[in-house]
Amino acid sequence: MTTTVKVPELPKRTKKLYAQDIKDRFISIFIGIFAVVWVFPIVWTLWSSLRPYSEIRAGGVFSPPQELGVFNYASAIDRMELPTYFTNTVLITLPAVFLILLLGSLIAFVVTRYSFKFNVAMLLLFTAGNLLPPQLVFIPVFKLYLLLGDLVGDRRFLYDNHWGVILIHVAFQMGFATFVLSSYMKTIPKEISESAMVDGASVFTHYFRVMLPLLRPPLASLGVLMITWIYNDFFWALVLMSTDNKRPITSALGRLTGEFVTDYNLLAAGAMIAALPTLIVFFVLRKQFVGGLTLGSTKG
Amino acid sequence: MSVETAAPRGEQVARRRRFFTRQDKITLGFFIGIPTFLHVALVWFPAIATIGLSFTYWTGIKIEDITWAGLANYENIFFNTPIFWDAVRNNTIWILWFFFIATPLGVLLAYQIDREIRGHKLYQSAYFLPVVLSLAVTGIIWNFLLRPDGFVNGLLGLPISEAISFFGDERYNIWVIMIMASWRHIGYIMLLYLAGLKAVDGALREAATIDGATEWQTFRKVVFPAMKPVNIIVIVITIIESLRAFDMVYIIYGSSGGLPILGVLVFNNIAGEGASMKGAAYAVILFLLSIVPIITYLQQQFKDDVR
Numbered sequence: 001m002t003t004t005v006k007v008p009e010l011p012k013r014t015k016k017l018y019a020q021d022i023k024d025r026f027i028s029i030f031i032g033i034f035a036v037v038w039v040f041p042i043v044w045t046l047w048s049s050l051r052p053y054s055e056i057r058a059g060g061v062f063s064p065p066q067e068l069g070v071f072n073y074a075s076a077i078d079r080m081e082l083p084t085y086f087t088n089t090v091l092i093t094l095p096a097v098f099l100i101l102l103l104g105s106l107i108a109f110v111v112t113r114y115s116f117k118f119n120v121a122m123l124l125l126f127t128a129g130n131l132l133p134p135q136l137v138f139i140p141v142f143k144l145y146l147l148l149g150d151l152v153g154d155r156r157f158l159y160d161n162h163w164g165v166i167l168i169h170v171a172f173q174m175g176f177a178t179f180v181l182s183s184y185m186k187t188i189p190k191e192i193s194e195s196a197m198v199d200g201a202s203v204f205t206h207y208f209r210v211m212l213p214l215l216r217p218p219l220a221s222l223g224v225l226m227i228t229w230i231y232n233d234f235f236w237a238l239v240l241m242s243t244d245n246k247r248p249i250t251s252a253l254g255r256l257t258g259e260f261v262t263d264y265n266l267l268a269a270g271a272m273i274a275a276l277p278t279l280i281v282f283f284v285l286r287k288q289f290v291g292g293l294t295l296g297s298t299k300g
Numbered sequence: 301m302s303v304e305t306a307a308p309r310g311e312q313v314a315r316r317r318r319f320f321t322r323q324d325k326i327t328l329g330f331f332i333g334i335p336t337f338l339h340v341a342l343v344w345f346p347a348i349a350t351i352g353l354s355f356t357y358w359t360g361i362k363i364e365d366i367t368w369a370g371l372a373n374y375e376n377i378f379f380n381t382p383i384f385w386d387a388v389r390n391n392t393i394w395i396l397w398f399f400f401i402a403t404p405l406g407v408l409l410a411y412q413i414d415r416e417i418r419g420h421k422l423y424q425s426a427y428f429l430p431v432v433l434s435l436a437v438t439g440i441i442w443n444f445l446l447r448p449d450g451f452v453n454g455l456l457g458l459p460i461s462e463a464i465s466f467f468g469d470e471r472y473n474i475w476v477i478m479i480m481a482s483w484r485h486i487g488y489i490m491l492l493y494l495a496g497l498k499a500v501d502g503a504l505r506e507a508a509t510i511d512g513a514t515e516w517q518t519f520r521k522v523v524f525p526a527m528k529p530v531n532i533i534v535i536v537i538t539i540i541e542s543l544r545a546f547d548m549v550y551i552i553y554g555s556s557g558g559l560p561i562l563g564v565l566v567f568n569n570i571a572g573e574g575a576s577m578k579g580a581a582y583a584v585i586l587f588l589l590s591i592v593p594i595i596t597y598l599q600q601q602f603k604d605d606v607r
Binding site: 020023024025027028031032035036038039041042044045048056057060061062103104106107109110114120122123124125126127128129131132133134135136137138139140141143144167168170171172174175178179202203204207228231232233234235238239250251253254257258264267268271274275278279281282286289290293294 | 320321323324327328331332334335336338339340341342343344345346347349350351353360409412413415417418419422423426427428429430432433434435436437439440441442443444445447449450451454483487491492495496515540543544546547550551554563566567570571575579580582583584586587590594597598601602
């Protein structure tokens with residue numbers, strides 16, 4: 001922070017800096033104590049998940065462990081049918097994120113690279129749409145899904161179907177993707193597009209060959225953020241699905257909490273497994289996650 | 301948006317026209333058309349339809365059964381549904397708590413971490429951790445600490461028969477939920493604010509310190525004003541998140557209304573057996589409450605585009 005030139009000239013200032021140093025030490029310790037408090041709930045859940053519930057019922061929460069192991073995990077995977085729920089999560093999350101990135105980048109591309117009368121209005125439409133409360137949208141979407149289902153002769157065409165949940169995520173989050181990607185695209189020099197057009201590239205080539213490769217960094221950030229958001233979604237899969245074993249893991253947790261209420265430590269293991277993919281994001285892809293989060297809020 | 305070229309105007313227009321072949325026009329049509337159709341059909345159309353439906357009676361089976369209700373659904377909510385006011389009270393507490401406690405803590409945390417105090421990298425990770433977890437998992441994790449035979453009651457030395465019911469007892473439940481919600485919110489605000497702080501010119505702060513400003517003065521007079529755009533976003537996010545709260549409360553209380561909040565009330569009236577257009581009216585109320593933060597957000601983000 002300070003340069004060596006400044007130190008000798010003002011002894012008063014060094015004294016002040018010293019005081020600040022001590023203050024900083026206190027601040028650091030204070031924040032440190034709370035940091036421990038912050039991770040404690042997760043550590044405690046992890047610890048509980050390694051013990052049988054019967055031990056805690058017999059000896060209380062602080063009883064020394066006699067048995068430690070991953071038995072709760074094995075049993076959670078088996079009894080809670082976690083593989084089914086995880087498959088559902090993958091079947092919903094991957095297509096949804098792919099479509100969000102594709103469609104969002106298409107709109108952002110057209111809006112920033114070609115000038116139409118309604119450029120800003122379009123962008124506003126998508127960004128505002130993303131901010132509407134999901135509850136405001138639910139009733140008509142639900143009826144629409146049933147109606148379309150009746151039209152094609154299968155009530156579960158969209159309602160109670162992965163595709164119904166995928167489509168609503170795409171429709172909503174596309175707004176956010178459009179907003180983030182368009183502010184990124186504005187920073188890409190116009191000359192690149194112009195030279196492509198002068199070379200006679202079609203709109204199609206312009207998008208896929210010229211722009212898309214340049215969009216890799218924001219697409220990666222946005223992709224990680226979207227995966228986390230959709231993975232963590234609780235509401236849509238809860239209301240748009242009626243068959244429990246079609247639900248993704250996060251929404252299934254609601255029912256599992258009720259069902260396994262008698263074996264808390266099994267539930268702890270289940271929750272830790274459900275948290276695992278997001279913990280991977282935390283440990284491995286944090287740069288992208290934070291990048292995606294802040295791209296949208298501070299405009300790069 | 302104008303192209304700066306030395307070419308005469310006529311030539312430029314001609315050149316530009318050549319770019320759009322028939323095929324290009326079709327491509328552009330699809331590029332805009334498909335996303336716009338999907339977005340309008342599944343977000344805007346339903347949103348407007350819900351507003352319309354909130355003025356009707358409908359059990360939601362046949363379209364012919366819809367009958368005009370005027371303001372009856374709203375009257376019902378405002379005058380005959382005491383739980384609505386409980387929910388309003390709880391959501392208000394939620395907003396105030398986030399606004400005056402959780403968000404400022406997140407901001408101060410970001411400020412200290414940005415100053416690179418000792419251990420800042422580790423601290424940043426610790427506070428960031430809850431942000432990636434789903435609210436459903438958060439609910440389960442905290443349940444572990446707070447249930448009758450959980451950690452906190454164990455720490456207080458209370459046997460199960462005398463244990464404090466943190467989620468059931470009305471003296472505690474809203475505050476317990478506030479702490480749980482803050483657990484995630486503080487880290488979220490910290491991350492947003494940190495990104496903003498990185499963009500503030502370090503020389504500004506240096507200059508303030510050299511001029512003899514204290515840490516607090518530097519923050520209040522120099523850093524905070526420079527962060528105005530981020531401040532607005534943070535406030536908007538704080539309000540929108542507090543109004544929309546649903547997941548965590550639902551996973552702990554289900555539909556029971558043990559802690560009424562607007563998100564759960566809407567849910568109880570639109571989904572499942574109890575569906576009625578009173579639910580639509582609830583959703584519209586929720587929307588109207590969030591309209592100011594939504595517009596503020598849009599104004600902030602689009603102020604460069606719309607002049």
